[in-house]
Amino acid sequence: MSDFADVTALRARAGEPYPDRAEYDVDLHPGWAIRGKPNGGYLLAMLARAGCLVVGTRDPLAVSAHYLRAPNPGPAEIRAQVIRRGRRVSTSRASMWQGGKVCIETLISSGRLPEAPAEWSGRPAPAMPAPEDCVEATAGAFTVELLDHIELRIDPATAPKPRPTGTPVVRFWFRLRDGAEPDVLTTLLAVDSGPPTIFNLARYGWAPTVELTVLVRGAPAPGWMRCESHATLLGGGWFDEEAALWDSTGALVAQARQLALTTSEQRPDGPAPDNPANP
Amino acid sequence: MSDFADVTALRARAGEPYPDRAEYDVDLHPGWAIRGKPNGGYLLAMLARAGCLVVGTRDPLAVSAHYLRAPNPGPAEIRAQVIRRGRRVSTSRASMWQGGKVCIETLISSGRLPEAPAEWSGRPAPAMPAPEDCVEATAGAFTVELLDHIELRIDPATAPKPRPTGTPVVRFWFRLRDGAEPDVLTTLLAVDSGPPTIFNLARYGWAPTVELTVLVRGAPAPGWMRCESHATLLGGGWFDEEAALWDSTGALVAQARQLALTTSEQRPDGPAPDNPANP
Numbered sequence: 001m002s003d004f005a006d007v008t009a010l011r012a013r014a015g016e017p018y019p020d021r022a023e024y025d026v027d028l029h030p031g032w033a034i035r036g037k038p039n040g041g042y043l044l045a046m047l048a049r050a051g052c053l054v055v056g057t058r059d060p061l062a063v064s065a066h067y068l069r070a071p072n073p074g075p076a077e078i079r080a081q082v083i084r085r086g087r088r089v090s091t092s093r094a095s096m097w098q099g100g101k102v103c104i105e106t107l108i109s110s111g112r113l114p115e116a117p118a119e120w121s122g123r124p125a126p127a128m129p130a131p132e133d134c135v136e137a138t139a140g141a142f143t144v145e146l147l148d149h150i151e152l153r154i155d156p157a158t159a160p161k162p163r164p165t166g167t168p169v170v171r172f173w174f175r176l177r178d179g180a181e182p183d184v185l186t187t188l189l190a191v192d193s194g195p196p197t198i199f200n201l202a203r204y205g206w207a208p209t210v211e212l213t214v215l216v217r218g219a220p221a222p223g224w225m226r227c228e229s230h231a232t233l234l235g236g237g238w239f240d241e242e243a244a245l246w247d248s249t250g251a252l253v254a255q256a257r258q259l260a261l262t263t264s265e266q267r268p269d270g271p272a273p274d275n276p277a278n279p
Numbered sequence: 280m281s282d283f284a285d286v287t288a289l290r291a292r293a294g295e296p297y298p299d300r301a302e303y304d305v306d307l308h309p310g311w312a313i314r315g316k317p318n319g320g321y322l323l324a325m326l327a328r329a330g331c332l333v334v335g336t337r338d339p340l341a342v343s344a345h346y347l348r349a350p351n352p353g354p355a356e357i358r359a360q361v362i363r364r365g366r367r368v369s370t371s372r373a374s375m376w377q378g379g380k381v382c383i384e385t386l387i388s389s390g391r392l393p394e395a396p397a398e399w400s401g402r403p404a405p406a407m408p409a410p411e412d413c414v415e416a417t418a419g420a421f422t423v424e425l426l427d428h429i430e431l432r433i434d435p436a437t438a439p440k441p442r443p444t445g446t447p448v449v450r451f452w453f454r455l456r457d458g459a460e461p462d463v464l465t466t467l468l469a470v471d472s473g474p475p476t477i478f479n480l481a482r483y484g485w486a487p488t489v490e491l492t493v494l495v496r497g498a499p500a501p502g503w504m505r506c507e508s509h510a511t512l513l514g515g516g517w518f519d520e521e522a523a524l525w526d527s528t529g530a531l532v533a534q535a536r537q538l539a540l541t542t543s544e545q546r547p548d549g550p551a552p553d554n555p556a557n558p
Contacts, residue, residue: 061517062490062538064343066370066386068363083384084347088540089489091345091384105362105370105386107345109490109538114515120480122447123511168401201399210368211341211388213492215519215538217512232402232523233496233531236393237367238340240494240534244511252512255519257536259341259388259494261367 002180003149004189007032008046010053010078020082022054026096030073033145037070040209041192042146043096043104045185047078051092051108054080059184061089062109064213071098086111113184113218118251125246126228128155131173135159137195150193151175160199168197168231173224174245181222182247188214190225191243191256197231198239198262205263207239212258223248237261281459282428283468286311287325289332289357299361301333305375309352312424316349319488320471321425322375322383324464326357330371330387333359338463340368341388343492350377365390392463392497396530404525405507407434410452414438416474429472430454439478447476447510452503453524460501461526467493469504470522470535476510477518477541484542486518491537502527516540 010024032042048060076098083091089111096104128134134153137144140161155171174190176182182190191214196207229243239262245254289303311321327339355377362370368390375383407413413432416423419440434450453469455461461469470493475486508522518541524533 062345064345064386064490064492066341066343066362066388068365068370083345083381086347091347093384102362105372107343107384107386107490109345114517116515118512118514120447120513121511122509168399211343211386211492211494213343213490213536215490215536217514217517217519230401232400232534233397234399235397235496236395238393238496240496255511255536257492257494257534 002176003178004176004180004186008042008049008185010046010050022050022080024050024078024080026076026078028071028073028076031145031148033073035142036073038073039146039189039192040067040212041189043071044106044192044212044214045188047094047096047104047106048108048188049185050078050080051094051106052110054094055082055085055090055092055110057090057110059113060108060110060216061113062213062215063106063188065104065106066211067104067209069101069103070208071096071103076103113216121252123244123252125226125250126171128171128173128226131224134173137172146193149177150189151177152193158200160195164202165200168200169228170194170197170200171226171228173226175224182220182225184216184219187216187220187245187254190227191245191254194227194229194243196260197229197241198234201234203234203262207260207262209258209260212256214254214256216254218251218253220247220253221249221251225253234262281455282457283455283459283465287321287328287464289325289329299333301329301359303329303357303359305355305357307350307352307355310424310427312352314421315352317352318425318468318471319346319491320468322350323385323471323491323493324467326373326375326383326385327387327467328464329357329359330373330385331389333373334361334364334369334371334389336369336389338392339387339389339495340392341492341494342385342467344383344385345490346383346488348380348382349487350375350382355382392495400531402523402531404505404529405450407450407452407505410503413452416451425472428456430456431472437479439474443481444479447479448507449473449476449479450505450507452505454503461499461504463495463498466495466499466524466533469506470524470533473506473508473522476508476520477513480513482513482541486539486541488537488539491535493533493535495533497530497532499526499532500528500530504532513541
C-alpha cells in the first residue's frame with residue numbers, strides 16, 4: 001500500500017442503522033499538511049473515496065467541496081450518504097467532522113471514467129522544462145509538511161521564488177515521494193498541491209479554500225503528472241484559482257477550480273487560522 | 280417585479296418544525312425551458328435564492344449543483360438547510376424535489392459580494408461585434424422556450440449555425456427580454472443559457488448537465504452582459520464547458536464550469552430524457 005493510500009484509508013463503523021448511509025473513521029496525518037493544517041486536496045481525496053464507497057461506484061467524476069473549518073491532524077469522521085444510484089452516474093454526499101463540528105461538505109457524482117482516449121481535446125499539456133531542470137518546491141516562511149510526501153518541480157518561468165513573476169500562473173511537475181504511481185484519487189491531491197498562484201502577485205499569507213470543485217477526466221498513466229494553475233480575478237479579499245492536470249502521456253486527467261480567501265494582511269509566518277472562512 | 284424574479288419566487292411553507300431548515304414551494308415555469316425541460320441555470324437561481332434565504336445572507340458566492348433528474352414544468356419543492364453561519368461566509372444546502380424524487384442537490388457558500396473594483400483581473404471581456412451586429416439565437420431542430428424570455432446575440436465568428444465552426448467556443452450577449460436589468464441571480468441563468476459549445480464540433484443533441492459550479496464574483500451593472508463559453512475535453516460521452524460572464528462595464532461577474540453528457544446518438548429532435556444522467 002502506498003503512503004497516500006495509507007493516509008486516505010477509511011475504517012467503516014460497524015452497526016450503521018440506516019440504509020444508504022455510512023460513517024467512517026479517518027486519521028488526518030500530520031505530514032500531509034501545510035502549516036499544521038491537513039491539505040485540502042488530501043482531505044478531498046478521502047471524501048471522494050467515501051462518496052464512491054457508500055454508493056458502490058469505482059471513480060469520482062465531479063467532486064464539489066465547501067470548506068467550513070480547517071480540521072487538525074488526528075482522528076476525524078466522514079459521514080456519507082447515497083443520494084441516488086444511477087446507471088451511468090450516481091450521486092452521494094460526504095462530510096468531514098471533527099470534535100462534533102462539520103469541517104467540509106461535499107457532493108460527489110461518480111461512476112466509471114472513460115478508458116478510451118479523448119475524441120477531442122482543446123488544451124494540450126503545456127511545454128515545460130524537464131523535471132530535473134525545474135525548481136524543487138521547498139517551504140518558505142512557513143512549514144509545508146506535505147513536501148515530505150510529494151515532489152513538486154516548478155517551471156522556473158513561473159516560480160514565485162526568488163521573486164514574484166507578476167503573473168499568477170504556476171506550472172509544476174508532481175509525483176509521490178514513495179515511488180507509488182498516481183491513481184484517480186491522487187489527482188484530487190495534485191490539483192490543490194501547488195503554491196497559491198497569487199504569490200506571483202506578492203500576495204503571500206494563508207490562502208484558505210472556500211469552495212473547490214474537481215472534474216476527474218481520466219485515470220492517470222504512471223509517471224510524473226504536470227499541472228498548470230492560474231488565478232483570473234483578485235478583489236475584495238477573494239480570488240479564484242483554476243488548475244488543469246495532465247498525466248505523463250499528455251492526457252488531461254483533471255480540471256479544478258476553487259474560490260479562496262486571501263489573508264495577506266497576516267504575516268506569512270503567522271499561525272494558520274482554524275476557520276478559513278473567518279480567519 | 281421582473282419576469283425572472285417572478286418565475287424564481289419562493290413561497291415558504293408555514294410550520295417548519297426544525298430550526299435552520301426551510302421548505303419552499305416553487306412553480307417551474309414552462310417558458311424558461313429547453314425542449315420542455317426547465318433550464319438548469321434557471322433552476323440554479325431558485326436554489327441559490329433558497330440557500331441564501333435560509334441562512335440569511337445577501338449574495339451567493341459559490342454554488343455547486345449536481346443534477347440527478349430533469350424536473351418538468353409545474354409545482355416543485357425546495358428543501359434548504361443551514362450548514363453553518365459564519366462572519367464572512369455561510370454555508371447551506373438546498374435540494375429540489377418533484378413527485379417525491381430529488382432532482383438537484385446543491386451546496387452554497389454565501390455572504391456579501393465585494394463592491395469595489397477588482398484589484399487584479401487577468402481576463403478582460405472579449406472583443407465582440409456589437410449586439411446589433413451579432414446573430415440572434417433562435418431555436419433549431421428543437422424548441423427553446425427560454426428564448427422567449429432572454430435575448431442571446433451570438434458573435435457570428437462563433438455561431439454554430441449555419442455550420443459548425445470546428446472550435447467549441449461560443450460568445451454571446453445576454454439580456455432579459457422584459458427590459459429588467461440583470462441582478463446577481465441572473466448571472467446563474469446567463470452562464471448556462473448559451474448553446475452547447477460542442478454544437479461547433481457537430482455534436483448535436485441533448486447535452487444534460489451532471490454538475491455545474493458557478494462562482495459569482497460581483498453584482499452586474501445594468502445593460503447587456505457578455506459570455507464566453509468553451510469546451511476543453513470531449514471523450515467517452517462526457518464533456519466539460521466553462522463560461523465566463525462580464526457585465527456592461529467589462530467587469531467579470533461570474534465564472535462557471537460544468538460536466539455534461541453528450542447524447543449525440545440521439546436525433547437532435549428526439550425527446551428530452553427525464554433523467555439526464557441516464558438518458
